[in-house]
Structures are given as C-alpha cells and as structure tokens.
Amino acid sequence: RIESPGEEERLLEGMTGFMAPPVSPLSTLLSAPRDMKTRMELLILGTQAEVCRALQEADGGAEFTVHRWQREEGGGGISCVLQDGNVFEKAGVNVSVVYGYLSEESIQQMKSRGKSLKTKDGKLPFCAMGVSSVIHPKNPHIPTIHFNYRYFEIEDTEGNKQWWFGGGTDLTPTYLNEEDAVHFHKTLKEACDKHGPELYFKFKKWCDEYFFIKHRGERRGLGGIFFDDLDSPSKEEVFEFVQSCAKAIVPCYIPIVEKHRNDSFTPEEKLWQQLRRGRYVEFNLVYDRGTKFGLATPGSRIESILMSLPLTARWEYMHIPPKNSKEAEILEVLRHPVDWVH
Amino acid sequence: RIESPGEEERLLEGMTGFMAPPVSPLSTLLSAPRDMKTRMELLILGTQAEVCRALQEADGGAEFTVHRWQREEGGGGISCVLQDGNVFEKAGVNVSVVYGYLSEESIQQMKSRGKSLKTKDGKLPFCAMGVSSVIHPKNPHIPTIHFNYRYFEIEDTEGNKQWWFGGGTDLTPTYLNEEDAVHFHKTLKEACDKHGPELYFKFKKWCDEYFFIKHRGERRGLGGIFFDDLDSPSKEEVFEFVQSCAKAIVPCYIPIVEKHRNDSFTPEEKLWQQLRRGRYVEFNLVYDRGTKFGLATPGSRIESILMSLPLTARWEYMHIPPKNSKEAEILEVLRHPVDWVH
Numbered sequence: 243r244i245e246s247p248g249e250e251e252r253l254l255e256g257m258t259g260f261m262a263p264p265v266s267p268l269s270t271l272l273s274a275p276r277d278m279k280t281r282m283e284l285l286i287l288g289t290q291a292e293v294c295r296a297l298q299e300a301d302g303g304a305e306f307t308v309h310r311w312q313r314e315e316g317g318g319g320i321s322c323v324l325q326d327g328n329v330f331e332k333a334g335v336n337v338s339v340v341y342g343y344l345s346e347e348s349i350q351q352m353k354s355r356g357k358s359l360k361t362k363d364g365k366l367p368f369c370a371m372g373v374s375s376v377i378h379p380k381n382p383h384i385p386t387i388h389f390n391y392r393y394f395e396i397e398d399t400e401g402n403k404q405w406w407f408g409g410g411t412d413l414t415p416t417y418l419n420e421e422d423a424v425h426f427h428k429t430l431k432e433a434c435d436k437h438g439p440e441l442y443f444k445f446k447k448w449c450d451e452y453f454f455i456k457h458r459g460e461r462r463g464l465g466g467i468f469f470d471d472l473d474s475p476s477k478e479e480v481f482e483f484v485q486s487c488a489k490a491i492v493p494c495y496i497p498i499v500e501k502h503r504n505d506s507f508t509p510e511e512k513l514w515q516q517l518r519r520g521r522y523v524e525f526n527l528v529y530d531r532g533t534k535f536g537l538a539t540p541g542s543r544i545e546s547i548l549m550s551l552p553l554t555a556r557w558e559y560m561h562i563p564p565k566n567s568k569e570a571e572i573l574e575v576l577r578h579p580v581d582w583v584h
Numbered sequence: 585r586i587e588s589p590g591e592e593e594r595l596l597e598g599m600t601g602f603m604a605p606p607v608s609p610l611s612t613l614l615s616a617p618r619d620m621k622t623r624m625e626l627l628i629l630g631t632q633a634e635v636c637r638a639l640q641e642a643d644g645g646a647e648f649t650v651h652r653w654q655r656e657e658g659g660g661g662i663s664c665v666l667q668d669g670n671v672f673e674k675a676g677v678n679v680s681v682v683y684g685y686l687s688e689e690s691i692q693q694m695k696s697r698g699k700s701l702k703t704k705d706g707k708l709p710f711c712a713m714g715v716s717s718v719i720h721p722k723n724p725h726i727p728t729i730h731f732n733y734r735y736f737e738i739e740d741t742e743g744n745k746q747w748w749f750g751g752g753t754d755l756t757p758t759y760l761n762e763e764d765a766v767h768f769h770k771t772l773k774e775a776c777d778k779h780g781p782e783l784y785f786k787f788k789k790w791c792d793e794y795f796f797i798k799h800r801g802e803r804r805g806l807g808g809i810f811f812d813d814l815d816s817p818s819k820e821e822v823f824e825f826v827q828s829c830a831k832a833i834v835p836c837y838i839p840i841v842e843k844h845r846n847d848s849f850t851p852e853e854k855l856w857q858q859l860r861r862g863r864y865v866e867f868n869l870v871y872d873r874g875t876k877f878g879l880a881t882p883g884s885r886i887e888s889i890l891m892s893l894p895l896t897a898r899w900e901y902m903h904i905p906p907k908n909s910k911e912a913e914i915l916e917v918l919r920h921p922v923d924w925v926h
Contacts, residue, residue: 516896528879557897559887
C-alpha cells in the first residue's frame with residue numbers, strides 16, 4: 243500500500259541511477275517505503291552506484307560489469323566488478339540482500355558476541371543486507387580501500403525483532419603517505435562528528451582492533467572506522483549515521499586516487515605491494531568475520547564473497563625490509579597505530 | 585644411558601647427512617635411543633635431508649638455505665627453503681619438534697575429533713614433531729607436491745600417555761597428466777601395501793575428503809594419502825608404515841619432475857597455474873588443520889608455517905574455463921576424484 247503518490251514517485255526516481263534494478267521486488271519496496279529494510283536497500287544500492295561511477299570516472303578506461311544474481315534460499319545481489327583498468331587492478335562493489343535461516347555456526351558466532359537468540363528447532367529467520375567493496379589499484383602509491391555497510395534483522399520464535407547496523411571504511415596503503423592518512427581519517431571524523439563527538443574515536447579504535455593479523459602482529463592497514471551490533475540510540479539515528487558514513491566514501495578516497503594516479507613507481511615498489519597483498523589475503527581468509535559468515539552461509543555466492551581478494555599476491559620466505567626503508571616505515575605504523583587527527 | 589657403544593655410533597652416523605644438527609640436545613637423543621620421540625626425530629631429519637638433496641639435484645641451480653630456530657616455550661625446528669631456482673619457484677621442507685602445553689583451542693579441536701583428554705587447570709603437556717613440505721615448481725606442467733609426517737604425544741594428569749601418528753603425501757597439478765597421476769598413486773600404494781592391503785584405499789579416500797575446498801566444491805589436487813590419529817596396531821608397526829611412506833616421497837615425485845622439466849609452456853598455462861595457486865592458498869588458510877594448529881600455538885614460527893603458500897597467486901572474478909578445455913579437464917577430476925590404480 244502506497245502512502246501517497248508523491249512517495250512512490252520519489253522512490254522510483256531515486257532508483258534511476260542504480261547499477262541494476264533492486265534485489266527485492268518493486269512491489270515489496272513500494273508497499274513498505276518507510277520500513278528500514280526498504281530504506282537500507284535503497285541506501286546501499288545508491289552507494290554502490292555513486293562509488294562505481296566515481297571509480298569508473300577516475301579509471302578513465304574500464305567499466306564495471308554488472309551481475310544481478312538470485313539466491314535460491316531467498317534474496318540475491320548485484321555484483322559490480324571492474325578488472326584490469328587504467329588505474330584499478332580489481333575493484334568490486336557488491337550489494338546483497340539475503341533472506342533465510344541462520345546456520346547453526348552463525349548463531350553460535352552471534353551468541354559469542356553477546357546476542358541473546360531464542361531459537362525454535364534451531365531455526366532463526368534473518369534478513370541481512372549490505373554494500374561491500376574492496377578496491378585494489380595498480381599503482382603502489384594508490385592505497386587499497388575497503389568499505390562495508392550492513393543491516394541485520396532477526397526475528398525470534400516469540401516474534402521479537404532484533405536489528406543492528408554494522409560497517410566501516412578503512413585504508414590499506416603499500417607505502418605510508420601521512421598527508422593521505424590525515425585526509426582519510428579527517429574526512430571520516432567529519433562524517434562521524436555530525437552524529438556524536440565520541441563516535442570517530444570509538445570506531446577508529448575498534449577498526450585498529452578488528453583488522454589485526456594476529457599471527458603477524460600487524461594491522462592490515464592504516465585503519466579508519468569499524469563498528470558492529472550498533473542498535474542505539476534509535477534505528478532512525480543509526481541509519482542517519484550510516485548514511486553519513488556511506489556519503490563520505492567518495493570524498494575519503496577519490497582525492498587520494500587523483501593525487502597519485504600519475505606517480506611513477508619502481509619494480510621494487512610493485513613487489514612490496516604484492517607482498518602486502520599477500521597479507522591482505524591472510525587477513526581476509528583467516529580472520530574476516532564477513533568472509534567467514536559468507537563461506538558458512540549455504541547458497542552464498544562465493545565469487546562475490548571472494549571478490550575482495552586481490553588479482554595477484556605474493557609470499558616470500560623471511561622477507562624483512564631493511565631498517566629505515568620506506569617498507570619498514572609502513573610496517574612500523576601497522577604495528578603501532580597512529581592518531582591521525584591531532 | 586647408552587645401551588651399547590654400537591648403538592651410539594649408529595645414531596651419530598645416521599646424523600651425518602642431516603641439513604642441521606637435531607633439534608633435541610644430542611644427550612637427550614643418546615640417552616633414549618629406542619624412545620619413539622628419538623626415532624621419529626631421526627626419521628624426519630633424515631627425510632628432510634633426503635628430499636632436500638633430491639630437489640637440489642633436480643633443480644641444478646639454487647640451494648636450500650637452512651634456518652635452525654629455537655622456540656622459547658620449548659623445542660624448535662629446522663626450516664629449509666629454496667626460492668627462485670631453475671625448476672622450483674618455492675620449495676620448503678620443514679622439521680619441527682615442539683614441546684609445551686596445548687592451547688585451549690587445540691584441546692577443543694582434538695576433543696571434537698574424539699580424543700578423550702583429561703586436563704588439570706586446563707593444562708596439557710604435549711610433544712609434537714613432524715616433517716612438512718610444499719614444493720611449488722615454476723613450470724605449470726610440473727605439479728606441486730605436499731607431504732607431512734608427524735608424531736604426537738600427550739600426557740594427561742594421571743600420567744597416561746596418548747600417542748598417534750599422522751601424515752600423507754598429495755599431488756596438485758595445474759593440468760591433468762594421467763600417466764603422472766597413475767605413477768604417483770601406484771608408488772604410494774606400493775608403500776602402503778607392505779603394511780596392509782586396505783591401507784592405501786582407506787587413506788586415499790581420507791585424502792580426497794580432507795583436501796576439500798568446501799566453498800568451491802573442489803578438491804585441492806589429485807589426492808594421494810592422508811591419515812591422522814593413527815595408533816594401531818602398535819607403535820612399532822605404525823612407525824614402520826610412516827617410514828615406508830616417507831621413503832616413497834622421492835620416487836613418487838622426482839620422476840615426474842624430470843619428465844616435465846623441459847616442457848614448454850604458454851603464458852595462458854602460466855596464468856591458469858596462478859589461479860590454481862590461489863585455490864591452494866584458500867585451502868591452506870581456510871581449512872588446513874596443520875596451519876590452524878600452527879597459527880593457534882603460541883610462539884610458533886609463522887614463517888615456517890606459511891612457507892606452504894606459493895610465491896605468487898591470482899584471483900580473477902568469475903573465471904570459468906571453456907568446455908572441453910584442458911582447464912575444464914582438471915576441474916572435472918578435482919570435483920569428482922578418480923581411482924588411479926585400477
């Protein structure tokens with residue numbers, strides 16, 4: 243049931259720029275335009291389109307190929323991938339809207355995070371949706387960026403609904419450029435500050451803790467923000483915060499891409515990039531919660547989940563950069579996170 | 585206490601070819617020459633030396649660099665790595681002899697495999713030793729080989745000792761060569777047959793089940809043999825079986841290397857090899873029990889554990905080989921394991 247003709251028009255207009263039609267049937271979206279599931283699906287589709295267009299323009303060569311896929315168990319997604327461009331080696335921006343029942347493994351994992359979940363016959367219906375992206379550029383002076391914004395709803399046997407948002411944006415350079423790090427973190431801070439003065443600092447810390455490659459004693463990159471299980475102060479306010487974060491992606495990243503797109507680089511710098519890509523793979527396959535959730539969810543689309551892996555990566559035995567080298571410099575900040583906004 | 589002067593002489597003589605002095609102090613080994621820990625340490629060091637020499641000779645260029653390392657918590661290892669040779673891109677043959685207390689994570693993992701372990705204050709002293717190796721050649725017509733033979737001892741609070749052996753040898757080609765697959769499996773079968781007519785078939789099946797990349801629906805390679813928790817019929821008999829398997833490594837593999845070392849290959853074949861290396865990384869980081877045990881064991885040597893990763897690997901989005909191609913041919917047998925000995 244449409245609340246007013248104006249509402250329907252506004253909804254349809256917002257969709258014109260999307261990379262593909264929404265995952266949910268139009269009738270579902272139109273019948274509940276104010277439901278958070280509808281609003282979040284539109285936000286993630288809009289974010290996907292905005293980021294893809296900005297990347298495509300920055301690349302000036304390759305275009306995104308778009309796959310719209312259905313999930314047998316319920317829902318589906320839209321995967322946009324650009325491979326072998328002028329600037330980007332592999333860029334994926336993925337939307338998924340998944341309905342189904344949580345796997346026993348995922349229930350256990352959520353309980354271990356403190357969720358109280360009442361199941362009946364071990365079954366728990368859920369809806370999970372999000373936009374998720376990893377952008378690996380060719381030039382080792384342009385950093386890799388990752389972002390992910392997601393919304394979760396669970397309904398237990400007594401009909402109680404639980405919901406939460408999660409997400410974040412973080413930067414993984416091959417070499418340290420302090421100016422870039424400051425720009426990235428300050429832009430994120432501005433987005434957070436509108437919603438609370440403590441948010442950036444809280445989620446920056448969480449990010450440094452989350453993207454930790456324990457067996458290496460290193461973080462994956464220079465961090466950014468990360469949050470999960472966010473369900474206060476209110477659904478409306480958390481959504482607005484997530485919206486601000488999503489809008490900050492392009493201004494966080496594209497200026498850095500433009501600044502370095504014509505930087506020259508040596509084969510040695512390319513090699514160090516490849517070794518860092520190896521660490522990226524280690525984090526994603528060994529620790530990343532989203533990857534683990536994806537691999538454990540029956541019927542999930544593996545190609546979309548593993549889109550985050552770089553085109554190429556390298557592992558050398560006992561590669562230790564010399565002291566005072568540029569390679570040692572970045573390792574230092576990966577081992578000891580820095581406050582970039584003061 | 586040396587049982588006889590002849591025994592000591594024999595022991596010392598056996599050590600002359602090793603890549604480095606044993607991990608355990610000589611006095612420990614000499615004082616208990618018939619203890620299984622001594623015998624197994626000598627077997628794995630001997631296997632390491634035999635395989636390294638055979639690979640070095642086949643490579644005809646690079647030599648193994650040897651690192652002998654100590655583990656603060658007890659024990660240590662000898663890591664032999666050959667990088668960027670004529671034939672081999674990255675070849676690691678690793679021995680470790682580790683004493684300590686099992687981590688809670690490892691205890692849980694072993695219990696889930698059906699071990700009954702009585703702990704006191706959650707602590708469980710153990711000794712684990714093994715030889716472990718992954719050989720990645722440059723030429724895509726020479727397959728990757730992996731082997732691992734290990735011995736475990738646990739002593740619970742009541743002084744009861746549990747022990748078991750584990751191990752296996754398996755082959756991961758980029759392209760299918762049936763003659764190679766038959767040679768490899770028949771050589772393994774001969775080694776197994778001396779100890780029981782059912783062993784090869786049992787451990788071949790186990791291997792196909794173990795090296796399964798669940799999220800891809802593919803096995804990592806063409807299999808071989810794999811076994812774990814082997815503690816019957818007797819310590820002596822299992823040791824002799826493991827010894828036969830270890831002796832079969834060189835005859836399993838080196839003839840295949842020699843046969844293909846001068847095969848020409850195209851850039852497309854090299855590319856397919858890189859994609860298969862990506863799958864190798866996926867298995868090792870997501871599923872491999874040894875890697876997980878290593879990453880979860882405090883003070884373990886990460887460089888030795890992750891030595892198994894290839895020098896380079898590649899992930900392409902939605903790479904699907906054309907029907908009836910050589911690439912599709914190998915995927916077919918990775919999806920549906922073949923009986924190679926009949």
